[in-house]
Amino acid sequence: MVQGKVTGITKFGAFVSLPEGKSGLVHISEIAYAYVSDVSEHLQVGQEVTVKVIGIDESGRINLSIKKALPPPPRPSGAPMAQGGARPQGRGGFAPRPAAQPAGPASFEDRLKQFMQQSDSKLSEIRAADRRNTRRGNGRGR
Numbered sequence: 001m002v003q004g005k006v007t008g009i010t011k012f013g014a015f016v017s018l019p020e021g022k023s024g025l026v027h028i029s030e031i032a033y034a035y036v037s038d039v040s041e042h043l044q045v046g047q048e049v050t051v052k053v054i055g056i057d058e059s060g061r062i063n064l065s066i067k068k069a070l071p072p073p074p075r076p077s078g079a080p081m082a083q084g085g086a087r088p089q090g091r092g093g094f095a096p097r098p099a100a101q102p103a104g105p106a107s108f109e110d111r112l113k114q115f116m117q118q119s120d121s122k123l124s125e126i127r128a129a130d131r132r133n134t135r136r137g138n139g140r141g142r
Contacts, residue, residue, distance in 0.1 A: 001069050006047045014043050016051055016064055024062030026051060033067050 004016035004024075013027040026049075031042050043049070050070075055063040106114075 001050050001052055004049055004051050004064070006043050006045050006049060009039050009043060009045060011039070014039055016049060018051075018062070022062060024051070024053070024064040026064045026066055030054070030063075030065035030067055033070075033073050 002018055004018045006014050007017045008015040013025050015023055015025055017023045028036050028039055031039065036042055049066055051064040051066055052069040053062060054065045054068060
């Protein structure tokens with residue numbers, strides 16, 4: 001982590017002066033964990049910031065991040081993805097999501113196997129629905 005000072009603000013980010021006379025750019029996507037539509041709502045010229053160097057391109061330009069210099073915000077306990085929700089099913093209807101699997105030390109292979117099974121199941125449902133629609137003579141393929 002490095003301390004710097006905001007020297008300029010643009011639509012796409014902020015320029016930050018770094019020690020040893022160097023400067024870098026904090027892209028708008030690297031300012032905060034939340035969506036940032038206007039850089040000046042989060043930063044002002046002259047503001048001291050803590051940044052992390054996330055890259056230096058072949059031209060020597062330094063890419064910086066403010067959000068990666070901070071710990072990530074805690075996830076809300078009632079987040080829809082963690083608690084389920086609804087997923088589209090069929091003709092605009094919704095079905096409840098299956099209960100979330102307990103967070104355990106599942107291996108990559110186990111998670112991949114589970115993903116492949118779910119994917120195969122969804123593909124089978126889509127193909128079956130497509131076959132039903134084709135048999136009804138709904139104008140497909142004519």
